Amino acid sequence: xxxxxxxxxxPTSDDPxxxxxxxxxxxxxxxxxxxQIRRFIVGQSDIVEHVLIAVVAGGxxxxxxxxxxxxxxxxxxxxxxxxxxxxxxxxxxDLLPADIVGSMILVERGGEKHFEFQKGPVFTNLLxxxxxxxxxxxxxxxxxxxxxxxxVTVAGTTNRLEPPFFVLATQNPVESDGxxxxxxxxxxxxxxxxxxxxxxxDELSMILDRTxxxxxxxxxxxSQGADLIDMGRTLRAVPIDAQVQRHLIRLVRRTHPDDAxxxxxxxRFVRHGASPRAxxxxxxxxxxxxxxxxxxxxxxxxxxxxxxxxxxxxxxLGFEGEAEGVRPDDLIAEVITGLR
Amino acid sequence: MTKPTSPPDPAPLSGANPEPSPIDHAVHDACRHLNRGVVRxxxxxxxxxxxxxxxxxxxxxxxxxxxxxxxxxxxxxxxxAIVFLVGCWRRWSNHQEAAGRLDERFRLADGVNAAxxxxxxxxxxxxxxxxxxWAERAVSKVQPEALRPRLSRRLAAAALVLPLLAVLLGFRPxxxxxxxxxxQAAATLQLGQELNHGIRExxxxxxxxxxxxxxxxxxxxxxxxxxxxxxxxEQRADLMRQYAEMEQExxxxxxxxxxxRAERLMxxxxxxxxxxxxxxxxxxxxxxxxxxxxxxxxxxxQPDPKADAKTQRAQLEKLKAAASHLxxxxxxxxxxxxxxxxxxxxRDLADEMATxxxxxxxxxxxxxxxxxxxxxxxxxxxxxxxxxxxKLSDCQGQCxxxxxxxxxKLQQLSAFRKASLRLNQMRRTLSQxxxxxxxxxxxxxxxxxxxxxxxxxxxxxxxxxxxQLDAITGVKSAGPSQTTIEEASSGAGVSGRRGAAxxxxxxxxxxxxxxxxxxxxxxxxGVKTYFESLPQTxxxxxxx
Numbered sequence: 001x002x003x004x005x006x007x008x009x010x011p012t013s014d015d016p017x018x019x020x021x022x023x024x025x026x027x028x029x030x031x032x033x034x035x036q037i038r039r040f041i042v043g044q045s046d047i048v049e050h051v052l053i054a055v056v057a058g059g060x061x062x063x064x065x066x067x068x069x070x071x072x073x074x075x076x077x078x079x080x081x082x083x084x085x086x087x088x089x090x091x092x093x094d095l096l097p098a099d100i101v102g103s104m105i106l107v108e109r110g111g112e113k114h115f116e117f118q119k120g121p122v123f124t125n126l127l128x129x130x131x132x133x134x135x136x137x138x139x140x141x142x143x144x145x146x147x148x149x150x151x152v153t154v155a156g157t158t159n160r161l162e163p164p165f166f167v168l169a170t171q172n173p174v175e176s177d178g179x180x181x182x183x184x185x186x187x188x189x190x191x192x193x194x195x196x197x198x199x200x201x202d203e204l205s206m207i208l209d210r211t212x213x214x215x216x217x218x219x220x221x222x223s224q225g226a227d228l229i230d231m232g233r234t235l236r237a238v239p240i241d242a243q244v245q246r247h248l249i250r251l252v253r254r255t256h257p258d259d260a261x262x263x264x265x266x267x268r269f270v271r272h273g274a275s276p277r278a279x280x281x282x283x284x285x286x287x288x289x290x291x292x293x294x295x296x297x298x299x300x301x302x303x304x305x306x307x308x309x310x311x312x313x314x315x316x317l318g319f320e321g322e323a324e325g326v327r328p329d330d331l332i333a334e335v336i337t338g339l340r
Numbered sequence: 341m342t343k344p345t346s347p348p349d350p351a352p353l354s355g356a357n358p359e360p361s362p363i364d365h366a367v368h369d370a371c372r373h374l375n376r377g378v379v380r381x382x383x384x385x386x387x388x389x390x391x392x393x394x395x396x397x398x399x400x401x402x403x404x405x406x407x408x409x410x411x412x413x414x415x416x417x418x419x420x421a422i423v424f425l426v427g428c429w430r431r432w433s434n435h436q437e438a439a440g441r442l443d444e445r446f447r448l449a450d451g452v453n454a455a456x457x458x459x460x461x462x463x464x465x466x467x468x469x470x471x472x473x474w475a476e477r478a479v480s481k482v483q484p485e486a487l488r489p490r491l492s493r494r495l496a497a498a499a500l501v502l503p504l505l506a507v508l509l510g511f512r513p514x515x516x517x518x519x520x521x522x523x524q525a526a527a528t529l530q531l532g533q534e535l536n537h538g539i540r541e542x543x544x545x546x547x548x549x550x551x552x553x554x555x556x557x558x559x560x561x562x563x564x565x566x567x568x569x570x571x572x573x574e575q576r577a578d579l580m581r582q583y584a585e586m587e588q589e590x591x592x593x594x595x596x597x598x599x600x601r602a603e604r605l606m607x608x609x610x611x612x613x614x615x616x617x618x619x620x621x622x623x624x625x626x627x628x629x630x631x632x633x634x635x636x637x638x639x640x641x642q643p644d645p646k647a648d649a650k651t652q653r654a655q656l657e658k659l660k661a662a663a664s665h666l667x668x669x670x671x672x673x674x675x676x677x678x679x680x681x682x683x684x685x686x687r688d689l690a691d692e693m694a695t696x697x698x699x700x701x702x703x704x705x706x707x708x709x710x711x712x713x714x715x716x717x718x719x720x721x722x723x724x725x726x727x728x729x730x731k732l733s734d735c736q737g738q739c740x741x742x743x744x745x746x747x748x749k750l751q752q753l754s755a756f757r758k759a760s761l762r763l764n765q766m767r768r769t770l771s772q773x774x775x776x777x778x779x780x781x782x783x784x785x786x787x788x789x790x791x792x793x794x795x796x797x798x799x800x801x802x803x804x805x806x807x808q809l810d811a812i813t814g815v816k817s818a819g820p821s822q823t824t825i826e827e828a829s830s831g832a833g834v835s836g837r838r839g840a841a842x843x844x845x846x847x848x849x850x851x852x853x854x855x856x857x858x859x860x861x862x863x864x865x866g867v868k869t870y871f872e873s874l875p876q877t878x879x880x881x882x883x884x
Contacts, residue, residue, distance in 0.1 A: 014465030016473075023470070239467050241454035290449075296470040297458075299449035 019296070022234040026291050029231060030056065032222040036081040039217045041074050042210065043203035047194050049292075050285075050309050051078060051168065056231040057284040059191020060147050060167040062132075062182075062313060069196045070207075071170040075128045082228060083221035084125035084164070089143075091135035093178060097142035101152040102159075117154055122146050123161060125225055129169035133179040143167065144186040164225045184272070184316050191281050192306075193313035195329075238287040240298040247339065248286070248303045252279045254335045255315055263334045269321030270331065274314040281310040308332050362476045363455050369484035371438035377489040382427040384491065384499040390420025391502030398509040405515030413510065438487075446482040451475040525574035531783060532572030532579045535773045538785030539586075540567040542769055546762045553755035557597065558762065577857030579777045587770040588860045594763040597756050603629060605690055606753065609669035618658040619665060631754035635747040638662065642743050643707070645736055649715045653708055659743070660704040666746070667697030696749055700742040707735035774858060847871075 030052060037048050047063075051074065054061045063071045072088070079086035089100060102120030106113055121127065122143065129143060146152055147167050152159045169190070171182075187193070199207060210217055240248075253259045256273030257266055266273070286302035293302070312328040360368070394416035398408040433441065439452045455475035458468045514522070544567075547560045566586055573579055606626045613623035622641075625634040641659045643652035670693035710731050717728055724732075772784040850871050854864045 016466060016469035019466040019470055023467075237467050239454070239458060239463065239471060241450055241457045243453055243457065244450055293449070295449055295451065296467045296474055297449075297451060297454040299451070299454075301449055 019237065022230075022237070023291055023296065025227075026056075026231045026234045026288075027294075029223045029227050030288075030292060033078075033081045036219055036222050037074065037077045040077045040210070040219055041070055042206040043199050044070070044074070044196065047196055048074065050192050050194050050306075051075075053285050053288040053306070054191040055082070055164075055166050056228055056288060057191060057235060057281075058164065058166075058232050059281065059284070060169070060189065062187070062190040062193040063168060063170045063196055064173050064193060065170070065196030066174055066198075067172060069198065071196055072128060072130060075126070075168045075170075077219055078168075079126045080219040081221060082126075082223050082225070084166075084225055084228075086126045086128070087121040087124040088128040088130060089121050090130045091132050091139070093134060093136060093180075095135045095139050097139050098154075100139065100143050101146060102154060104155045115155070117157060117159060119159070120152070122152060123159070125162065125164055125166065127165070127167045129167055131171060132169040133171040133181055135180065137180050137183070140180065140182060140186060144182075144189055147189050164228050184314075187313045188275055188277055190313060192285070192309040194309055195312075235284055235287045235291070238290055238296065238298060240283065240287070244298050244300055244303065245283075247300050248279060248282055250339060251303065251307060251335060252276075252282070252311070254338065255311060255332070257318075261338075263331075263338050265326075265334055266331055269317055269324070269326045270315055271318040271321075272316040274311040278311050278314045282306050285310060304336050307336060361459075363452055363459075363472075363479055366442060366479035366482065366484055367435050367439045367452065367456065370442045370487050371433050371435050373485050373488040374433040374438055374441060377487070377491075378428055378431045378433070380491055381489060381495075382424045382431070384495050385427060386420040386424035387499035387503050388495065389423045390416040391499070391504075391506045393419045394506035395502060395509065398506055402509055402512060405518045407514040407518065408510045408512065410510075413506075416506065441487055442479065442482065442484065445487055446478070448475070448478045448482075451478050524576075528576050528579065528777070529572055529574050531776060534783055534785060535579070535583070535776060536567075536570040536572060538783070539570060539583075539766075539769065539773065540564075541785075542766060543567040546766065550759065550762060551755065553752065554759045554762070557755060557759040559593075576777045576779075580774045580858035581860070583770045583773045583777065584858045585860045587767050587774070588862065590763045590767045590770065594760050594767070597760045597763075602753050602756060605670065605673045605693060606631070606634075608673045609666050609693075612665035612669040612672075613662060616661045616665060619662045622662055629757060631750045631757060635750040635754070638743060638747050638750065642740055643736070649711045649718075653711050653715075656704050656708045656711070656739070659739070660701055660708070663697045663701035663704060663746070667694050667701060670694035670697055693749065696742065696746045700739070700746050703735065703739040703742040707732075707739040710735040778858075 034048055034052055037052075038045070041048060051061050051063075055078070063074070065071055076086065076088075089095070098120065100120050100122050102118050102123070104115040105118045107116040132140060132143070135143075146161065147165075150161045150163070150165055152161070171179075250261070252274050254262045254273075255266060255270065256262060257268075257270045259266075259273070262270075262273075282303055283298070285306035286298045289302035289305055290296070290298045293299075308329050311332055315328040315331060317326060317328070394412055397412040397415070401408050401412075436453075436456075439456050442448060442452045443450050451471070452475055455472050458464075458471060513519075543563050547555060547558065547563065550558055566589060570582055570586070571578075606629065610623040610626035613619035613626065622634055622637045625631070625637055641655060641662060643655040643659070645652070647655070670690045673690045673693075710728075714724055714728050714732050718724055769784050772781065775781040776783045850867065854867055
C-alpha cells in the first residue's frame with residue numbers, strides 16, 4: 001500500500017490556504033474515486049456516496065439488499081479504485097472464528113516445531129463480509145470485535161491490523177431461514193446501514209450495456225489508503241456551529257421513546273433509540289457532506305441527510321413496531337420533520 | 341405566552357475592527373427589515389383586531405338602536421395596543437434570529453449563523469477563516485430587504501376598512517325610540533331631583549311648623565334621614581319604589597300613633613257629653629277632633645277662685661258632668677274594646693282617660709263639698725276659719741291639677757292627631773310623587789299646567805283625616821257596565837267556567853302584583869306568604 005501521491009499538509013494548521021488545499025484534496029479524491037466506481041456501478045449514487053463517506057470517516061458499512069443488486073461488485077470496484085488490499089469472506093453457518101481471524105498452526109522450521117500465527121482473511125484493508133448474517137453469532141462476534149478493536153488476539157498474542165481497515169458487510173433481508181440476525185450491539189458498530197435499492201429501468205438497461213459486452217469497464221486506481229487517512233483527518237477539522245450540533249443532539253435524543261420531545265410514533269414503536277455512537281457517526285458523515293457541498297462548516301441539512309443511514313440500524317423497534325412493520329426510515333423522517 | 345429563548349446575540353464579527361463585516365452588515369439589514377415587517381404586520385393586525393372589536397361591540401349597541409358609546413373605542417384602542425405590543429414582543433428579531441432567517445431564506449446552510457458563532461468564540465484561521473470567507477461571499481449575493489415579509493393586500497385592506505367602519509358606526513345616530521328613551525331618562529332624572537327636593541322641603545316645612553310635642557312624635561332626625569336617603573334615578577320604577585317605601589314607612593309611623601283608636605274614644609266621649617247641654621261645646625269640639633279647643637273649653641270649666649262660692653259650685657257642676665261623661669265614655673269604650681279583642685294599647689288609653697276623668701270627678705266633688713261646707717260656715721259665722729280655707733285651697737288645687745292632667749291628655753291627643761295628619765300629608769305627597777313618576781299626574785311641587793291632568797282626581801280616595809283608603813261606594817246599576825248580566829234560575833244551567841279558572845286569574849293578579857316595581861318588598865313578601873299558605877289544589881281543599 002504505497003502512496004500514489006504524497007498526502008498533503010494536515011489541515012490542523014491554522015493557515016486557511018492549507019485548510020483550503022486539504023478540503024480541495026478531499027473533494028477531488030472523493031470525486032475521482034466516485035467517478036471510477038460509477039464507471040462500473042450504474043445508478044445507486046447515494047449508496048456509492050455513502051459508502052465512500054463511511055470509508056473516509058473510517059467506518060464500516062452494512063449493505064442490505066436482495067441478491068444481484070451489485071453489492072459485492074460495488075465493494076470490489078471500490079477496492080480497485082482506492083487501490084486497497086481486498087479480501088472476501090463468504091459467511092456460511094459452518095464458518096469458524098479462526099477462518100476469519102486466523103489460527104496458530106504448528107510449523108517445522110530448522111528442525112524445530114513451533115506454533116506460528118497464520119493470519120486470517122481479516123488482515124487486509126478492505127474486507128467484504130458477504131452475507132454476514134449466515135454465520136453463527138460466535139463467528140460474527142469474532143469479526144465484529146476486530147472491527148471495533150482493529151486487532152486480533154489469538155493464543156494470548158495480539159496482532160494489530162494495518163490501517164486503513166474497512167469492513168463492508170452484506171446481508172439479504174429476504175431469506176431468513178438459516179440466518180443469524182446481528183445483535184443490536186454489533187449492529188451499532190456499523191457506521192452506516194445502506195439499503196441497496198433495485199435499479200430503475202434505465203439503470204438496468206445501462207447495466208446490461210456495460211456488463212454484457214466483451215470488454216467490461218476497467219477500474220483505474222485513483223487513490224490510496226493514505227489518501228483515505230488524510231481525508232479522515234481533514235474531516236475532523238471541519239467546524240460545526242453550536243446550534244447545528246444542538247440540532248444533531250436533539251435529533252438523536254428524539255429517537256428515544258423516553259425523551260419528552262420524541263414524536264408519538266417513536267414513543268409507541270421504538271424500544272431503544274439511537275446511541276451516542278450514532279451522533280458521532282452523523283457528525284463525521286455530515287462533515288463529509290459539507291465538504292462535498294463546497295462548504296467549510298456543517299449545516300443542519302448535512303445532518304439531516306445522513307440521519308437515516310446512520311440511525312436506521314440503531315433504532316430498536318418494540319413489539320408493536322415489529323408487528324406493524326414500521327420502517328425505521330419513516331420514524332427518522334418524522335423525527336427530522338418535528339425539528340424543523 | 342413565553343418567547344422562545346434564543347442563544348445570546350454573538351458579538352459582531354468585526355470585534356476590534358471598526359468597520360462592520362459584510363456578515364454583520366447583512367445581518368443588521370436583515371434584522372431591520374424583519375422588524376420593519378413585524379411593525380407593519382402588527383400594525384395591520386392590531387388595527388384589524390381593534391377595528392373588529394369596535395365593530396363587534398358597536399354592532400351590539402347599533403342593532404339595539406343605541407348610540408355607540410365612546411368607551412368602546414377606548415377599549416378597542418387598548419386591545420389594539422396590547423396586540424401590537426405583544427405581537428412585536430413575540431416576533432421582534434434580534435441579530436441571532438435575523439442571521440437564522442438569512443440562512444433559511446437564502447439557503448445559506450447555516451453559514452451566517454455559524455460564521456457569527458465562530459467569530460464570537462474568536463475561532464480564527466484554518467477552516468474557520470475559510471468558513472467566514474464563504475459566508476461573506478454568500479451574504480454578498482443576497483438582498484436582505486427580500487426578508488421583509490410581504491404584507492397581504494387583503495389584510496391591509498381589512499385593517500384599513502374595519503376601523504373606518506367602526507368609526508363611521510360611531511356617527512350613526514340612535515333610533516327614535518332610543519332618543520325618546522334617553523329623553524325619558526333625562527326627564528325622569530330631573531323629575532327625581534325635583535321630587536326629592538320637594539319632599540325634603542316639605543319634610544322640613546312640616547317639622548318647622550310642628551309644635552314641640554308633635555316634633556317629638558314625628559322623630560325629626562329619622563324623618564330627615566328618610567328624606568335625605570332619597571336618590572334620583574333614570575328609571576321611573578326605581579323612583580316609584582323608593583317613594584313607595586318611604587310612604588310605607590310613614591304609614592307605619594302613622595299607624596304607630598294609634599290616632600284612630602283615640603279618636604274613636606273621643607267620639608264616644610263627645611256623644612256622652614252631648615247629652616248634657618252644658619257640655620255641648622266640648623262635645624262638638626271633640627266630635628270635630630279639635631282637641632286643643634276641647635282642652636281650652638275644659639280649662640274654662642275650671643271654677644274661678646275669685647268668683648263667689650255659688651258661682652264656683654255651678655261651674656263645678658258643669659265640670660263634674662263633663663268629667664263624669666268622659667269617664668263613662670272611657671269605661672264604655674274600654675268594655676267594648678275588651679269584648680272586641682282590640683289592641684291592648686287602646687284599652688290602656690281608655691283606662692288612662694277613665695282614671696283621669698274619675699280623678700277630676702272626685703276632685704270636683706271634694707271641691708264642691710268643701711265649698712258647700714265653707715258656704716254653710718260663712719252663713720253661720722260670717723267668717724271662714726283657717727282649716728276651712730286650707731281645705732278649700734287644697735280641693736281647688738286638686739281639682740285644678742286633675743283638670744290640667746285631663747287637658748294635658750287632650751293636648752297630647754291633639755298633638756298625636758296633628759303629627760298623624762302631617763305624616764299623612766307627607767304620604768299623600770309621596771303618593772302624588774309616585775303618580776308623577778308613573779306619568780299619571782304632574783309633580784306635586786311643579787306649577788300645574790293646563791291639560792296635564794290633576795293629582796287630586798286620582799288621589800282623593802286618601803282621606804287626609806285618617807290616611808286610610810275610603811271605601812268608594814257606588815250606586816248599584818247606576819253606572820255603565822262592560823258586561824251584561826242575564827237572569828237565570830239558580831242551579832238550572834251548567835257553568836262553562838271551571839273552578840280552576842278564577843284561581844288562575846287570581847294567581848295572575850298576584851304575580852302581576854308582586855312583580856310591580858313600586859310595591860315595597862315587605863308587602864310583596866307578605867302577599868307571597870299569604871298565597872303560598874293557601875291550599876294549591878281543589879283536592880287539598882277537599883281533603884279532611
